[in-house]
Amino acid sequence: MASKPTAKRRRVARRLRDLRAQANLTHEDAAKHLGCGQPKISKMEGAIIGLNADEVRQLAEFYGAPAQTVESLVRLTRESRKRGWYSSYDGTLSSDSLDYMELETDAVSVANFQIDLFPGLTQTGDYARAVIRAADPTAPEELINKRVELRMKRQQLAADNGLSLWAVIGESALIRPVGGAEVHRTQLAHILELAARPGVQFQVLPMRAGEHIAMGVPFSCFRFDDGDGVVAVDHLKGTLYLEESLDVERYRLAFQHLCGAALSPQDSLALMRRYIDKECSEWDRSV
Numbered sequence: 001m002a003s004k005p006t007a008k009r010r011r012v013a014r015r016l017r018d019l020r021a022q023a024n025l026t027h028e029d030a031a032k033h034l035g036c037g038q039p040k041i042s043k044m045e046g047a048i049i050g051l052n053a054d055e056v057r058q059l060a061e062f063y064g065a066p067a068q069t070v071e072s073l074v075r076l077t078r079e080s081r082k083r084g085w086y087s088s089y090d091g092t093l094s095s096d097s098l099d100y101m102e103l104e105t106d107a108v109s110v111a112n113f114q115i116d117l118f119p120g121l122t123q124t125g126d127y128a129r130a131v132i133r134a135a136d137p138t139a140p141e142e143l144i145n146k147r148v149e150l151r152m153k154r155q156q157l158a159a160d161n162g163l164s165l166w167a168v169i170g171e172s173a174l175i176r177p178v179g180g181a182e183v184h185r186t187q188l189a190h191i192l193e194l195a196a197r198p199g200v201q202f203q204v205l206p207m208r209a210g211e212h213i214a215m216g217v218p219f220s221c222f223r224f225d226d227g228d229g230v231v232a233v234d235h236l237k238g239t240l241y242l243e244e245s246l247d248v249e250r251y252r253l254a255f256q257h258l259c260g261a262a263l264s265p266q267d268s269l270a271l272m273r274r275y276i277d278k279e280c281s282e283w284d285r286s287v
Helices: 007-022 027-034 038-045 053-062 067-079 085-089 095-106 125-135 141-161 181-195 245-261 265-286
Strands: 109-114 164-170 200-205 219-223 229-235 238-242
Touching (some): 007 027, 007 067, 027 038, 085 141, 095 219, 095 238, 109 245, 125 141, 164 245, 181 265, 200 245, 238 245
Antiparallel strands (some): 109 219, 219 229
C-alpha cells in the first residue's frame, strides 16, 4: 500500500494543478512537455506518487510561474522527501496529528479558533496533560507523557521559529476548570504572559455574543511564506484538512467574523484577569 502523502507533497501537487489550470493547459500538454504519459501528470497533481524536484521545476516553468514560485515549489518538493523532527513520535500520535505538526512547523502564522479550551501551543504542561488524558482516557501513562512532551516541544519550536499566533477563544475556556482550579488558574496566568510576546494575540468570544459563524467548529488557518494556506478543522475522530483556495478563503473570512464578534485583545486580557481574581478564588473556596 502506498504511504500517505505528506502535507508538503499535497501542497506542491495542488499548486501544480492550479498553475496548469491558470495557464489553460491540459494534462496532455503537460505530459508532452515532460515526456511522460498523462496518467503520471494526474497522479502528480493528486499527490498519489512522489514528486521529483527537476520535474516540478520543468512543469512550473512551463506553466509560466514566477521564478520565486518555482523555487518555492522546488524547495517544498525536496523537503517533502525528508522526515520531520516529529517523525520520532510515530506511534504516539495519529497520522492526522503528525500532519498538523508538519503544517505548524512550516507555517509563518496560524489563526486558531477554540470553543472551550486553550490552543495546544498555549497550554501549560499540567493543562495539556488534563486535556490529553480526557481525549484518550484509556491511554497508558507512558503514552500520555510522550504526548505532553511533544506538545511542549511544539511550543518551543514555534517560539524559536517566530510563528505568529492569533487565537480567538470561547469564554467557556475561561470558566471550565480543566485539571482543577489551580491548574486552570496557572493556565490563565500563562496566557497573560504569552500575550506580552511579539506576534501573539488573544481575543475572547464572550457568551453574550450569542450565535456565531463557527458554532461547534474549532479550526486553525495556517499561512506559509509563499502565501499558500491550509485549514485544519477538528472533530472527534481526528482532523479534516482543507487545501482548496476557496475553502481556505471561506475559513479566513470566518475567522475575521469571529474577531469582529470577540472582545478586543485588551478587553480580552482584562476579562482573563477578572477570572483569575474572582472566579478562581470561588473555586478554591468550594474545594
